[in-house]
Amino acid sequence: MAHEGEPFAYTITHTESFTISTRHPWLIAGFAYALGAVLFLWPMPAQIGQVIWGDRFDAWTTLWLIDHLAVRIGSFDLAPLTTDILYPIGYNLWSFGHLALQAIGGAMVVAGVPLVVSYNLLLLFGIASSAMAAHALGRELTGSHLAGGLAGVVFATTPYLYAEAGAGCIELVAAGVLPLHALCLVRLMRRPSQKRMWVATFTLAAIGPFNWYYTLFAGIFAAAFIVWQIVEVGPTALMTPRQATHRRGIKLILVSLVLAAAIDVPLISQARRETPTRPSISAELFSAETAFSEVREVTNGSTPLAELTQEKLSRVDAMQVHFNSTSISALLKARFEPNPLYSTPGRFAFCMGLFGLIIAGRRTWGWLAIGAGATVLTLGPFLNISGSLILPSWASGLPLPYYWAHEYLPFFSKAYRPYRIGVITAMCLSSIAAIGAATWLRSVRLPHFGLPLVIFGLIGFSQPHWSDSKPASRPIANTAVDAAYTDLAALESGAVIELPLLYQPVSAANAKTQFHQTIHRHPILNTNQLIRWPDLLRFKDYISQNTVLQAFVDLARRPTPIAINTADITALDAQGFRWIVARRQVLADEAELSGERIHVDLIGAQGWRFLETAFGEAVINTGAVMVWDVRNLAHAEATIQETGQGIMDLPLIFDPVFTGFPLILMRGQATEIFQGDASKFNIWIRPISDDSAISLRIEDGGVVRELPLKLVNGHWQYNSLVIGSTNTLKLSLVGRSEGPSQVMVTRASVTK
Amino acid sequence: MTLRTRLKWAIAAGGAWFMGIAPMTAEQIHLATLEGPAPFSVEHVRDRLNEEADTGHHFDVEAVTEALGLLSSLQKSEAERIGAMWAILDADMIAEAQKQLTTLPPLIHAVDPRFFEPVNPALITRIIEVYGFSVTPLAEAKPSKKRLNLDQRDQLMIMLSAVHNQLITPREAEALMQGALDLLAFQSERMWREKALRVLMTQDSAG
Numbered sequence: 005m006a007h008e009g010e011p012f013a014y015t016i017t018h019t020e021s022f023t024i025s026t027r028h029p030w031l032i033a034g035f036a037y038a039l040g041a042v043l044f045l046w047p048m049p050a051q052i053g054q055v056i057w058g059d060r061f062d063a064w065t066t067l068w069l070i071d072h073l074a075v076r077i078g079s080f081d082l083a084p085l086t087t088d089i090l091y092p093i094g095y096n097l098w099s100f101g102h103l104a105l106q107a108i109g110g111a112m113v114v115a116g117v118p119l120v121v122s123y124n125l126l127l128l129f130g131i132a133s134s135a136m137a138a139h140a141l142g143r144e145l146t147g148s149h150l151a152g153g154l155a156g157v158v159f160a161t162t163p164y165l166y167a168e169a170g171a172g173c174i175e176l177v178a179a180g181v182l183p184l185h186a187l188c189l190v191r192l193m194r195r196p197s198q199k200r201m202w203v204a205t206f207t208l209a210a211i212g213p214f215n216w217y218y219t220l221f222a223g224i225f226a227a228a229f230i231v232w233q234i235v236e237v238g239p240t241a242l243m244t245p246r247q248a249t250h251r252r253g254i255k256l257i258l259v260s261l262v263l264a265a266a267i268d269v270p271l272i273s274q275a276r277r278e279t280p281t282r283p284s285i286s287a288e289l290f291s292a293e294t295a296f297s298e299v300r301e302v303t304n305g306s307t308p309l310a311e312l313t314q315e316k317l318s319r320v321d322a323m324q325v326h327f328n329s330t331s332i333s334a335l336l337k338a339r340f341e342p343n344p345l346y347s348t349p350g351r352f353a354f355c356m357g358l359f360g361l362i363i364a365g366r367r368t369w370g371w372l373a374i375g376a377g378a379t380v381l382t383l384g385p386f387l388n389i390s391g392s393l394i395l396p397s398w399a400s401g402l403p404l405p406y407y408w409a410h411e412y413l414p415f416f417s418k419a420y421r422p423y424r425i426g427v428i429t430a431m432c433l434s435s436i437a438a439i440g441a442a443t444w445l446r447s448v449r450l451p452h453f454g455l456p457l458v459i460f461g462l463i464g465f466s467q468p469h470w471s472d473s474k475p476a477s478r479p480i481a482n483t484a485v486d487a488a489y490t491d492l493a494a495l496e497s498g499a500v501i502e503l504p505l506l507y508q509p510v511s512a513a514n515a516k517t518q519f520h521q522t523i524h525r526h527p528i529l530n531t532n533q534l535i536r537w538p539d540l541l542r543f544k545d546y547i548s549q550n551t552v553l554q555a556f557v558d559l560a561r562r563p564t565p566i567a568i569n570t571a572d573i574t575a576l577d578a579q580g581f582r583w584i585v586a587r588r589q590v591l592a593d594e595a596e597l598s599g600e601r602i603h604v605d606l607i608g609a610q611g612w613r614f615l616e617t618a619f620g621e622a623v624i625n626t627g628a629v630m631v632w633d634v635r636n637l638a639h640a641e642a643t644i645q646e647t648g649q650g651i652m653d654l655p656l657i658f659d660p661v662f663t664g665f666p667l668i669l670m671r672g673q674a675t676e677i678f679q680g681d682a683s684k685f686n687i688w689i690r691p692i693s694d695d696s697a698i699s700l701r702i703e704d705g706g707v708v709r710e711l712p713l714k715l716v717n718g719h720w721q722y723n724s725l726v727i728g729s730t731n732t733l734k735l736s737l738v739g740r741s742e743g744p745s746q747v748m749v750t751r752a753s754v755t756k
Numbered sequence: 757m758t759l760r761t762r763l764k765w766a767i768a769a770g771g772a773w774f775m776g777i778a779p780m781t782a783e784q785i786h787l788a789t790l791e792g793p794a795p796f797s798v799e800h801v802r803d804r805l806n807e808e809a810d811t812g813h814h815f816d817v818e819a820v821t822e823a824l825g826l827l828s829s830l831q832k833s834e835a836e837r838i839g840a841m842w843a844i845l846d847a848d849m850i851a852e853a854q855k856q857l858t859t860l861p862p863l864i865h866a867v868d869p870r871f872f873e874p875v876n877p878a879l880i881t882r883i884i885e886v887y888g889f890s891v892t893p894l895a896e897a898k899p900s901k902k903r904l905n906l907d908q909r910d911q912l913m914i915m916l917s918a919v920h921n922q923l924i925t926p927r928e929a930e931a932l933m934q935g936a937l938d939l940l941a942f943q944s945e946r947m948w949r950e951k952a953l954r955v956l957m958t959q960d961s962a963g
Binding site for chain 1: 758759760762763765766769770773774778779781782785786788789877880881884885887888889890891937940
């Protein structure tokens with residue numbers, strides 16, 4: 005029923021044609037959105053306890069954080085510093101910038117819900133609750149659950165939410181806080197009261213610990229909403245007695261914003277840990293190929309650690325603004341992208357927005373204006389038409405509103421990933437769609453909206469299964485870990501270093517290191533959190549004090565000679581380190597398709613020989629993971645040096661690092677790879693076709709023999725085969741499966 | 757305007773935007789991004805050598821002349837390998853492969869900076885995919901009358917079509933593979949030498 009003195013044009017009366025008569029519309033809506041979320045994130049819910057969408061490192065980090073908070077909750081330990089990661093330097097948990105949702109996950113773990121299930125439930129809850137919140141906003145705007153239903157579907161099924169779910173940013177998936185706060189503002193504006201003001205205040209203040217991004221976005225929306233209300237009535241008319249209610253509404257919204265800011269003030273310094281002082285941005289920086297190369301090398305972890313400086317890392321931070329901006333091309337395509345960097349509200353949301361705009365006309369204009377403004381902000385500081393990584397030089401003359409806001413508005417630089425502002429656009433589009441649906445509902449000539457809503461719901465929630473690249477069909481990450489980590493848990497206490505030690509979460513395999521800590525429970529030096537420069541510079545200083553740690557950094561790509569002081573092994577022991585872990589079986593990662601990243605996890609023959617020389621026999625060796633004890637060997641010599649002598653790398657034409665050509669061998673087909681003296685053959689190999697089988701053929705004088713290579717689906721596997729001959733040999737790879745064997749091979753070498 | 761008319765307008769506008777205007781504009785933007793810098797022209801270097809002969813060169817003439825000589829010999833080697841690969845195909849195969857050119861998928865290496873041109877890497881990839889990775893020596897080319905006034909790219913495209921449509925035998929594929937790998941080696945060397953020459957010219961000009 006319409007409220008007394010309703011001042012807004014977009015308030016649409018209840019419609020009599022709402023024929024789904026039920027006493028529990030919210031319950032039905034909640035159930036429908038829960039089903040929708042399951043469909044949206046399928047096939048993950050089918051294996052809710054075993055797999056995650058883990059397209060980026062954040063997923064593994066979030067799993068670790070939930071587990072860590074569970075431990076903290078269980079022991080009532082609320083200290084902000086932890087040394088479970090980045091041991092012994094320590095890491096401040098406030099630096100995550102979003103702990104509340106993960107703490108809920110932690111509480112679930114304490115209550116007995118398995119870690120992976122908790123994480124996945126939070127994702128499903130994030131989607132369903134976003135839909136519910138948008139539904140509530142839509143219903144508030146129109147008075148109709150059916151119209152609210154369309155808002156819920158449109159908002160919760162944007163590629164933005166899906167991509168963030170895939171990336172593991174669960175706090176961003178729980179975007180329902182934005183329409184919830186918008187709902188509070190709309191209600192406060194309609195019937196201003198102190199009670200509603202306090203509700204709006206606490207809603208905004210509570211968003212902070214869940215997600216500082218969305219606090220800022222809610223603030224941006226509130227500011228735009230106030231401007232809209234003033235413009236709609238007119239500044240002069242606003243001061244007339246007739247608009248007293250309107251004026252009061254605006255005043256109370258302003259008061260609620262100030263009060264919410266005051267409540268969150270004590271947390272602001274902590275929130276800034278996540279986003280340290282942002283550097284200035286400039287078009288010259290974004291247009292410079294050298295700056296682009298510099299950033300790429302740092303984010304690939306290939307810049308030597310010793311060369312990292314605050315200036316360089318500031319440039320990397322500044323470039324993130326450009327890399328995370330939307331382009332005109334991306335907006336036009338509006339694809340359903342699994343990569344958050346390319347995400348937009350998507351074609352479905354745009355389509356529904358257009359529908360609402362044309363059907364409902366000027367009643368949607370306020371939302372349209374805010375949505376359009378937010379979209380302009382997603383374009384970032386300079387106009388990038390094509391989405392090219394290097395900004396065209398002409399674009400420097402076209403600074404966009406984001407640039408001025410970033411440079412001159414306090415706290416705005418927190419939104420250093422402009423594409424995320426698109427969530428405001430998505431909320432506006434869902435509101436426009438709801439208003440359009442309500443207009444439809446008022447019509448006696450148009451068919452009932454129930455069926456179209458069900459169809460739109462099915463279309464929206466099923467998008468990942470048919471739209472564009474069908475992102476639902478991409479591989480999901482298995483959370484199973486090698487038995488070595490369980491065995492490691494049983495060993496004596498002592499900190500762990502997993503090799504290669506990287507200062508950026510370059511690959512999925514490396515990012516998973518932090519998840520391994522939840523299994524073995526020993527503190528680890530590795531962390532995915534060195535993406536922030538203050539922590540990275542502390543890490544750099546720590547590493548620089550020990551030659552062993554220096555050798556461990558980027559070990560797989562480190563050229564020989566590798567030299568360490570044996571005294572530094574003892575120093576590691578003294579600092580509490582005990583276990584060194586290295587993997588001979590590495591999870592394959594789509595990101596590694598860029599050639600320079602392939603070797604990041606794949607330690608070559610030289611690296612393995614160095615580890616064996618330094619630490620002797622492994623205390624755990626499962627074939628996939630090796631664990632050494634730093635106390636294993638008492639070294640008489642002062643230094644250990646691995647020069648690579650006697651190891652000859654084989655440059656193969658089908659090595660993906662160099663050409664990207666596949667290696668496919670038909671049954672019995674052989675390709676020669678080496679001729680000469682060799683006692684050992686080493687290679688990293690990854691099967692592409694599931695039934696691949698490859699053998700090493702050794703033609704040794706007149707004798708021909710074959711040694712099968714170990715292949716593990718979805719993984720790179722290190723093979724080091726002892727040939728045991730002193731003759732001149734010919735080595736070939738031979739296809740030994742029934743069908744074609746397709747594999748990728750790299751880092752092939754022979755040991756003389 | 758009635759609601760029904762508005763609905764029709766909404767459907768029409770949505771259709772026009774999402775199925776016409778937006779994808780076409782996005783495609784135009786994409787095509788514009790594929791336009792790289794002007795190709796490096798050896799002819800341009802030769803012209804500058806001649807033009808500046810009287811006024812004095814701004815670069816190391818000896819080094820540039822030597823680089824040009826090497827590039828010429830590499831181009832000859834490439835032509836020889838293409839000739840040798842072409843000789844594998846008989847006239848019927850060429851005719852059939854030419855007919856089936858339209859069945860070829862788009863070239864995957866079209867904008868890959870690792871490669872000099874897109875057809876030969878695509879040819880290697882396709883041979884591996886269809887026949888597996890195996891090589892056999894490919895003899896030097898003999899003068900052939902089968903060229904049909906085709907340029908090298910056209911010849912490579914016909915070879916690609918022959919492989920894609922499995923018109924050659926596995927044994928012939930092995931020889932073709934060897935030829936394509938040799939060609940790739942020459943092309944790669946030419947790519948690096950041309951890059952070096954470009955740097956040489958640019959640095960000296962700047963200086």
